[in-house]
Amino acid sequence: YLKGVDHDLKNYKEYLTSNVGGAWYGNDYSTSEIQILKNEKKDVIISAIKNSNADFTFVVFTGHGFLYSKNDLTYICLSDGYLSEHDLITSAKRRVLILDCCRESEDMSESFLGDGGKISKSRDSLSFYSNSKVLEINTSRSVIHSRAKFDLALQLSNEGQFTGYACLIDQTSGDNPTSGGAFSSELINTGKNFGSIDRKDFWLPIRRAVNETIKTLKDDIxxxxxxxxxxxxxxxxxxxxxxxxxxxNII
Known part of the structure; x- marks a missing residue:
């Protein structure tokens, strides 16, 4: 069990519900937009992904993972088997998937993959899943509230899937038991740093955030x-x- 996973859970939730993170609706609201799936089984996670009904989804996995050499897909390790990165794609028009796990190649038999697959070792992990509804925003006025800015940014963003990986193929993903995954920690710090600076571009796209995180980790000894x-x-x-x-910001 990776001890840093618990910190990732706490850090992502605090970030997403903060003004800089877009002021997602958490437990303080009657309907939370954040669903936490910690050490859950495959069918629970698949059900949450399939039953998502949102305009935008942000899915994060932190824990153990590997790259299956026969199809070059990243798989996450759960207590009762494995799921591929394709299993974590929702039906939303705008989607982000973050995989903070190792991607070392493994040439495993088909019996290890899929429903009812053989488990060589039980590995606990965390899956963090959240979604947001887009609100109608009047773009002719000043946008002050962080949630209003976030929803407007979603309206102005293009459709598609962004998948971020903590490391390259055949690399391991660093985990600090006192602070969380190296990639997730730096990604969140990148967002926080952006939010504290006055600028004309009022939102930081996920692609730019990951590119800046890549630069930071390259300098990490x-x-x-x-x-x-x-x-x-x-x-x-x-x-x-x-x-x-x-x-x-004046929009």
Missing amino acids: FTDQIPTYITTPINMDLTHPFAITNML
Whole structure:
């Protein structure tokens, strides 16, 4: 069990519900937009993904994972089996998937994958799933409230899937038992730093956030992991918001 996972859970929830993170509705609201699936089984996670009814979804997994060499897909390790990154894609038009796990290649038999697959070792993990509804915003006025800015950014962003990986193929993902995953920690710090600066571009797209995180981790002497990402459609500059500036913006 990776002790840093508990910190990732806490850090992501605090960030997403903060003004900089977009002021997602948490437990203080009658209907929370954040669903936490900790050490859950495959069918519970698949059900949550399939039953999502949102305009935008932000799905994060932190824990153990690997790359299946026969299809080059990243798999997450659960207590009762494995799920591929494709199993974590929702039906929303705008989607973000963050996989903070190792991606070392493993050539495993088909019996290890899929429903009822053989388990070589039970591994606890955390899956963090959340979603947001887009609200109608009047773009001719000043936008002050962080949630209003976040919803407007979603309206202005293009459609597609962004998948961020904590490391390259055949690399391990660093985990600090006292602070969380190296990639997740730096990604959240990138968002916080953006939100504290007054600027004309009032939101930080997830693609830019990951690119800045890549630069930061390259200078980190305590890890050699290099984050990466893919977009669907391929090479599209997806602009899904990850951070919102705290400052007043005139839209």
